[in-house]
Amino acid sequence: MYVQSIEGDNTTPYPALDQMTDNPFHLAEDHSKNSVMLTLASGILSDEQFYIISLFMIYVSQIINMCAIIANSLSIAVFVKLGFSEPSNISLTALAVCDLTLGVLSTWSNLCFWLTYHDVRLPFDSANVSYLTGGIQWPFLSSTIAWITAFISFERCLCILVPLKVRRLITPRGTFAGMLIIILLTFCPSFFTFIRYKFVWVFNPYLNVTILSTIPVNSELAILFEKISFTICGVIQPLLAFSILLICTVLLVVQLRKISSWRMSVTSAKSQRVQPEQNPGASSSAAEARISQKEERLVRMVVAIATIFIVSYIPNCIMLLCFVVFDEFAMFGAYRRISVVSSYITSLGQPISGSINIIIYYKMASKFRSVFRRLVRLDRQEQA
Known part of the structure; x- marks a missing residue:
């Protein structure tokens, strides 16, 4: 979908998405207040630079998304075979499902933008339709993943702090209910954005056909509802x-450091043949820090998952704050090109995190490793 050059009648081979006159979002904007900012922004990235960078990031993102889709599909298959008698399997499965959904939505959005860049003739406006069917759900789903990871970490904290009561506090049924509540409160509100936007059939003068596109509903109530829902569910x-x-x-x-210190002290005490009655301090610390080695391995696995998620999510948090603080940094603001390129870069973090999780499960969970090897037939290959 090529656009006319500003200075002449020649068309540019690079689709300047922010200059498309058939973009309903573009038509709804008022550029009279930020014409200077638009001029400055257009000088930061030219059409050619924006095209090359965006296309490169799309290819990189697609490769990572495919890895995330494959990895999380395998993780879900393994957890299903393991069963859901353990609460941790339920929460980790929910995390894998959300990571898989995020990879699918990101793949769909990248495909639509790729089609736009290459001027593929389709019966729908790929850029606008993908924004409403994939891009707009992305921050809400990121919030869901963040809350599920926080729930898993909180659950492990309870296992360490109150190990004798955790069986009554954390049950499979309670964990399943918690996952449903998190999804209902974080991801499901994304569908309310259809109050702000709607699908319509519009005439495309470049293709000389009527295609499916989207337009914003410019009522004050719809705009207010969109801002509130995005601010609460997508940022706060x-x-x-x-x-x-x-x-x-x-x-x-x-707590892991305390447990490690306690285990070292117990090992040292046994080597010196000290009875527990002769060391009441050791018994007291044991009562506070004692968890099974199985629980300790699970805690270490959760710490690894949480750490990777935190590192990958920090750039996304910065982007969310920029969207809230700087209006011109929005998807269709004056600095839309910088926003798009930045979004491509920061959006790579979570698919990478979702792809790495299966490696952590394999390295740190013996049951997962055993089922995974049987699932992909590795044991049979070694025996052969």
Whole structure:
């Protein structure tokens, strides 16, 4: 879908998405207030630079998304075979399902933008339709993943802090209910954005055909509802989940160090043949820090998952804050090109995190490793 050059009648081989006159979002904007900012922004990235960078990031993102889709599909298959008698299997499966959904949505959005860049003639406006069917759900799903990861970390904190009561506090049924509540409060509100936008058939003068596209509903109530839902579910909720996850991860690391110190002291005491009655301090610390080695391995696995998620999610948090603080940094604002390129870069973090999780499961969970090897027939290959 090529556009006319501003200075002449020649067309540019690079689709300047921010200059498309058939873009309904573009038509709804008022550029009279930010014409200077648009001029400055257009000088930061030319059409050619924007095209090359965006296309390169699309290819990179697609490769990572495919890895995430394959990895999380295998993880879900393994957890299904393991069963859901353990609460941790339920929450980890929910995390894998959300990571898989994120990979699918990202793949769909990248495909639509690729079609737009290459001027593929389709019966729908790929850029606008993908925004409403994939791009707009992305921050909400990121919030869901953040809350599920925070829930998993909080669950492990309870296992360490109150090991004798955790069986009554964390049950498979309660964990399943918790996953449903998280999804309902974080991801499902994304569908309310259809109050703000709707699908319509519009005439495309470049193709000389009527195609499916989207237009915004410019009522004050719809605009207010969109801002409130995005601010709460797309910004406040993920940042709050990120804070809870960070606190729980720090607590888990501190408790793991205490457990390691306690185990070393117990080993030293046994080597010196000291009876527990002769060392009441050791018994007291044992009562506070004692968890099974199986639980300790699970805690270490959760710490690894949470740490990778925190590192990968920090750029996304910065982007969310930029969207809230700087209006011109929005998807269709004056600095839309910088916003698009930045979004491509920051959006790579979570698919990478979702792809790495299966490696952590394989390395740190013996049951997962055993079922995974049987699933992909590795054991039979070694025996052969």
